[in-house]
Amino acid sequence: MVTNGGSALIKALELEGVEVMFGLPGGAILPVYDPIIDSPIRHILVRHEQGAGHMAEGFAHATGRPGVAMVTSGPAATNIVTPLCDAYMDSVPMVVITGQVPTPAIGTDAFQECDTVGITRSVTKHNELVTRAEDIPLVIRQAFHIATTGRPGPVLVDIPKDIVDPANPRSALDWYWPTDAEVASSLPGYKPTTKGHAKKIRDAAELILSARRPIIYAGGGILKARAAEALRELAELTDISVVTTLMARGAFPDDHPLCLGMPGMHGNYTAVTAMQEADLLIALGSRFDDRVTGKVDAFAPEAKVIHVDIDPAELGKVRRPDVPIVGDCRLVIEELVTALRDLSGGDIAAAQPDRSTWRSTISGWQERYPLVYEQSAGDDLLKPQFVLEQLWERAPEDCIVASGVGQHQMWTSQYWRFNHPYTWVNSGGLGTMGFSVPAAIGAKVGRPDRMVWAVDGDGCFQMTAQELVTAATERIPVKVAILNNAYLGMVRQWQEMFYDERYSEVYLSPDLPDYVKWSEAMGCVALRVESPEEVGPAIDKANEIDDRPVVLEFRTDSNEKVFPMVPAGRSNSDIVVDPSQPQPGGAQ
Amino acid sequence: MNLPPPPGPAPKHHVLSVLVENRAGVLARVASLFARRGYNIFSLAVAPTQDERFSRLTVVVDVESAPLEQVVKQLNKLINVIKISELDPRDSVERELVLLTVRANAEQRQQVLSLVELFEGHVLDVSVDELTVTAEEHPSRLDDFEELLRPFGIVDIQRTGRVALPKLEPGGVGSNRH
Missing domain, CATH: 3.30.70.260 (ACT domain)
Structure with missing residues (x-):
């Protein structure tokens, strides 16, 4: 069957199972937008290409399926670089299609030309400039294969206009659809290892069975590998406590007695300290990020390390593991459970040393250093933590929450109780302000059955709020909670603590813009909430609205800081807790 | 030699x-x-x-x-x-090629030529006061070649960069090939 590159591209997306894509058309990609009219794929027209990228990410976070975005060349391609980098850092499966100037014009500084594959090379798992129409079906299949297997990540496909424009003879091709085997053989350098090495798994099991102070250090790889159930089985069988990193919130239920919550710079005291004092860290799909380790040389000094990751480059990148295992987290955990059963003769609990002292040490920390804040009825301003607790209490159990980056992100991670996987959508590695509104929209598109809240700061909201127009137009009823403290709050916190309260360029004003009017102008229902007693009713009202986006603006206290905190570059042993609590160790 | x-x-x-x-x-x-x-x-x-x-x-x-x-x-x-x-250099064979233009008037030409001969090189081009020569050798020997010619005045030099392959197993076949 003879077809053209544009129709072939859309057909290839359909065959890859794409039901929805996010994008914005323009000159170079025009011929691909024409066949969309006749395609069952739902296209969501964004207001800025960055929004398309973050929506695709939000969709992928919530569904586990690859998000798809399509934009034109030049400035559209550069606008989507941030989401690509974000997805690359957080291993989010995403396929981005960019238009490109016609092949003969490439390299001539043509209108809206840029070197898209050059610019995005270091922020994609792979990218490809397609130069022949007949390559399109194969390249699209390769893109989805690469984005979704091994360590997931973004793949960009750059498509010159002439090979998709039916008016150009260069766009003609005989339709074909490559088989899985053909896709695999077309990528001779790509063979991710999924099955762990049996001997190493046995070594890991032996370490676990002899450890006295073990901790499971669960990362985002658990979610990518759909390994939450396997993780739970491992933790319960061995009775080992679990910390869930920022990227792994929800991978293990917060309400589980073995869950210690988030470790790291703003992790809770118990999670941070339990890792620090452990004699064995079982790192599963986590990458020893600097925000988790603090000063690397002083991190978990007595711990042996089992490190499981599908990406061999993560093993030994930061901390040299005693037992490195390359493989898919779910498969490896399942094998590990089998090995533990074999080695212990079936009774894992009996085969392990007595860990009652370790358990009581941990519960002692939990009692002594809970997360704390105080909301008084007479306060002029809301405590952000109070708002988050109210949001969580009034949301359905399986509600999805997205956040931007900064203080509100840390408070959301701390105060939301994540009991289900795939309910937390955030920008961990890159720390992209403005992530939450578009990401929440993408998540809601992927999971229309779920309630989706975006928790945002006033600084973040101003970066990508225009996508609420997209949400209103497309009837995507997301809910946004702006914690408006009139500051770039996290920067303010650092300036207060580390720059002698010299506040440089962090004040934003509580009233400019008027968030209620702005949101209403974008087609949302909007409310301003200023006193503690208004918080609950306003949230209930927002939760009842399901036919359009809602924005709640909470006026919050800019003096509130995120605690605990490990100052940058310091050892996790120097953790600083809330000033109302006795400071542990030597920290002042 | x-x-x-x-x-x-x-x-x-x-x-x-x-x-x-x-x-x-x-x-x-x-x-x-x-x-x-x-x-x-x-x-x-x-x-x-x-x-x-x-x-x-x-x-x-x-x-x-x-x-x-x-x-x-x-x-x-x-x-x-x-x-x-x-x-590992101990387990591989390595070669590099150099093209080098060196000053060599009538008096010096014979000295340069003897060095080229010593390194099993060739003369590619000649003018009244310059020679362009080539040699293909182990990279460290090309370093020596370059060093010995330097006093005459090197006008231009282009080295190819090292190429290398693993050494063969003396008794074996098909070692480590793609």
Whole structure:
């Protein structure tokens, strides 16, 4: 069957199972937008290409399926670089299609030309400039294969206009659809290892069975590998406590007695300290990020390390593991459970040393250093933590929450109780302000059955709020909670603590813009909430609205800081807790 | 000819043999991984292999072993990279070619020619006061060649960068081939 590159591209997306894509058309990609009219794929027209990228990410976070975005060349391609980098850092499966100037014009500084594959090379798992129409079906299949297997990540496909424009003879091709085997053989350098090495798994099991102070250090790889159930089985069988990193919130239920919550710079005291004092860290799909380790040389000094990751480059990148295992987290955990059963003769609990002292040490920390804040009825301003607790209490159990980056992100991670996987959508590695509104929209598109809240700061909201127009137009009823403290709050916190309260360029004003009017102008229902007693009713009202986006603006206290905190570059042993609590160790 | 055996390379010198898909952009992907970490590529040679779908890059880098391990792992993540091996100079054969234009008037010409002969090189071009010569040798011997010609005045020099392959097993066949 003879077809053209544009129709072939859309057909290839359909065959890859794409039901929805996010994008914005323009000159170079025009011929691909024409066949969309006749395609069952739902296209969501964004207001800025960055929004398309973050929506695709939000969709992928919530569904586990690859998000798809399509934009034109030049400035559209550069606008989507941030989401690509974000997805690359957080291993989010995403396929981005960019238009490109016609092949003969490439390299001539043509209108809206840029070197898209050059610019995005270091922020994609792979990218490809397609130069022949007949390559399109194969390249699209390769893109989805690469984005979704091994360590997931973004793949960009750059498509010159002439090979998709039916008016150009260069766009003609005989339709074909490559088989899985053909896709695999077309990528001779790509063979991710999924099955762990049996001997190493046995070594890991032996370490676990002899450890006295073990901790499971669960990362985002658990979610990518759909390994939450396997993780739970491992933790319960061995009775080992679990910390869930920022990227792994929800991978293990917060309400589980073995869950210690988030470790790291703003992790809770118990999670941070339990890792620090452990004699064995079982790192599963986590990458020893600097925000988790603090000063690397002083991190978990007595711990042996089992490190499981599908990406061999993560093993030994930061901390040299005693037992490195390359493989898919779910498969490896399942094998590990089998090995533990074999080695212990079936009774894992009996085969392990007595860990009652370790358990009581941990519960002692939990009692002594809970997360704390105080909301008084007479306060002029809301405590952000109070708002988050109210949001969580009034949301359905399986509600999805997205956040931007900064203080509100840390408070959301701390105060939301994540009991289900795939309910937390955030920008961990890159720390992209403005992530939450578009990401929440993408998540809601992927999971229309779920309630989706975006928790945002006033600084973040101003970066990508225009996508609420997209949400209103497309009837995507997301809910946004702006914690408006009139500051770039996290920067303010650092300036207060580390720059002698010299506040440089962090004040934003509580009233400019008027968030209620702005949101209403974008087609949302909007409310301003200023006193503690208004918080609950306003949230209930927002939760009842399901036919359009809602924005709640909470006026919050800019003096509130995120605690605990490990100052940058310091050892996790120097953790600083809330000033109302006795400071542990030597920290002042 | 009784030249001394080639000395071992400097400790920070590493030779990587990288088998890649023979297609546009692959060299840039490899090079940018080094550039991103601020590692200088000392020399680089690229050409297609016996199978035209693949090219082999021989990269010489000045990096400590630990960061090199990370670079190699990152290189392995590139979709178009098939295989990477670090070549230990003791277990590999290495060659490099140089083109060199050197000042040589009538009096000096004979001295230059004897050096070229000593290194089994050839004269490619000649003028009244200059010679362009070539030699193909182990890189460290080309260093010596260059050094010995320097007093005459080197006008221009182009070296190809090192190429290398693993040494054959004396008794075996088909070792470590792709």
